[in-house]
Amino acid sequence: MNQLGKIRIFGCGGAGMNIASHFIGQKSDPGAAEIFTSFIDTSRSNMRANMPPEDLYVIPELDGSGKIRKENAEVISGVIKDILVRQAPLDTNLVIFSAGGGSGSVIGPLILAELLRRDIPAIALVIGSDESVLTANNTLKTLETLDNIAGEADRPVVMVYGHNHRGQRRSVVDEDMTTTVAALAFLASRQNDGLDSKDLENWLNFSNTPTCQVAPQLSLLTVMSDPAEIEDRFPCPVSIASLYSETDMPGLTVVSDYHCDGFMIDANPRVDQLHFVIDVDSVSEIGNNIRDTLARQKEVSASRPTRNRLSKDTKPSNGGLILD
Numbered sequence: 422m423n424q425l426g427k428i429r430i431f432g433c434g435g436a437g438m439n440i441a442s443h444f445i446g447q448k449s450d451p452g453a454a455e456i457f458t459s460f461i462d463t464s465r466s467n468m469r470a471n472m473p474p475e476d477l478y479v480i481p482e483l484d485g486s487g488k489i490r491k492e493n494a495e496v497i498s499g500v501i502k503d504i505l506v507r508q509a510p511l512d513t514n515l516v517i518f519s520a521g522g523g524s525g526s527v528i529g530p531l532i533l534a535e536l537l538r539r540d541i542p543a544i545a546l547v548i549g550s551d552e553s554v555l556t557a558n559n560t561l562k563t564l565e566t567l568d569n570i571a572g573e574a575d576r577p578v579v580m581v582y583g584h585n586h587r588g589q590r591r592s593v594v595d596e597d598m599t600t601t602v603a604a605l606a607f608l609a610s611r612q613n614d615g616l617d618s619k620d621l622e623n624w625l626n627f628s629n630t631p632t633c634q635v636a637p638q639l640s641l642l643t644v645m646s647d648p649a650e651i652e653d654r655f656p657c658p659v660s661i662a663s664l665y666s667e668t669d670m671p672g673l674t675v676v677s678d679y680h681c682d683g684f685m686i687d688a689n690p691r692v693d694q695l696h697f698v699i700d701v702d703s704v705s706e707i708g709n710n711i712r713d714t715l716a717r718q719k720e721v722s723a724s725r726p727t728r729n730r731l732s733k734d735t736k737p738s739n740g741g742l743i744l745d
């Protein structure tokens with residue numbers, strides 16, 4: 422039997438660190454990979470007392486990016502290699518960050534780009550939001566950045582995406598993300614019969630397989646346990662890795678460009694099958710929804726009365742004070 426697989430979670434920026442902190446000191450499930458955490462930010466504002474100091478990397482002399490992505494982009498870009506020396510990548514690397522802030526949305530994509538450059542297996546877990554024009558715009562630009570990185574690296578950027586819907590608790594997305602990490606720990610365990618690292622490498626880097634016609638691009642990974650739902654939601658999936666609890670279970674009927682499967686030997690994921698479905702069509706849908714919000718807000722903004730400024734007819738007196 423292989424040595425147990427190891428996962429590094431890079432929690433980048435506020436949201437990334439919050440979600441990664443769920444895994445501090447957590448014992449791994451039987452048959453699942455061991456999980457190690459790293460917390461990387463430009464600020465100490467999301468630090469928790471239980472974050473082990475050796476897992477922390479706070480970029481020196483900064484104190485947040487205030488949701489402005491270009492604020493610290495240059496400094497962040499200069500420390501990526503140092504981050505990866507201190508927080509060494511493991512067999513599988515999960516890079517978690519919000520797309521709407523100013524720090525994680527730069528740290529995360531740059532770590533991911535460096536991992537892809539080094540041919541190290543990595544998956545992005547991205548939290549988008551559109552509670553303000555700024556966060557919606559950041560989300561869009563971050564997704565475009567990930568697509569760009571895929572083009573430059575000439576390999577897909579595989580992303581799990583959760584959206585903080587307006588009016589909804591953040592914990593809904595947090596739970597989706599932690600459940601997905603737990604499922605990925607079964608896939609990356611190296612304990613699955615019939616599934617080796619090369620299968621998983623091809624599953625992630627599907628565009629490199631000889632018969633795949635899909636160019637490297639930003640792609641969406643969804644974990645599912647109901648075969649009928651897969652066919653419903655993803656009629657043309659690109660790449661699927663499947664795990665079954667028994668060797669003789671009916672396989673999927675949907676055809677993908679790449680498919681590998683294995684059998685969980687000692688695992689008990691509370692479902693009898695897990696499918697890790699990668700598709701590319703849903704990515705443009707995510708982008709279009711955010712573009713719609715931005716277009717709507719632009720109209721709202723343009724319709725604001727500009728004539729009714731409170732002080733417009735009053736001459737300011739000394740230092741701006743209006744005294745009578």
Ligand SMILES: Nc1nc2c(ncn2[C@@H]2O[C@H](COP(=O)(O)OP(=O)(O)OP(=O)(O)O)[C@@H](O)[C@H]2O)c(=O)[nH]1
Pocket residue numbers: 433434435436437439440463485486487488489518519520521522523524525526548549550552556585591592594595
């Ligand atoms: N689901 C979820 N979303 C979060 C959480 N924290 C922040 N967010 C979302 O992510 C967006 C960006 O916030 P952060 O991730 O804290 O930003 P950052 O990466 O630290 O960047 P700066 O604070 O601008 O330097 C927010 O507008 C929220 O929509 C969290 O714990 N869970």
Ligand SMILES: [Mg+2]
Pocket residue numbers: 434435464466467485486522524
């Ligand atoms: Mg922050």
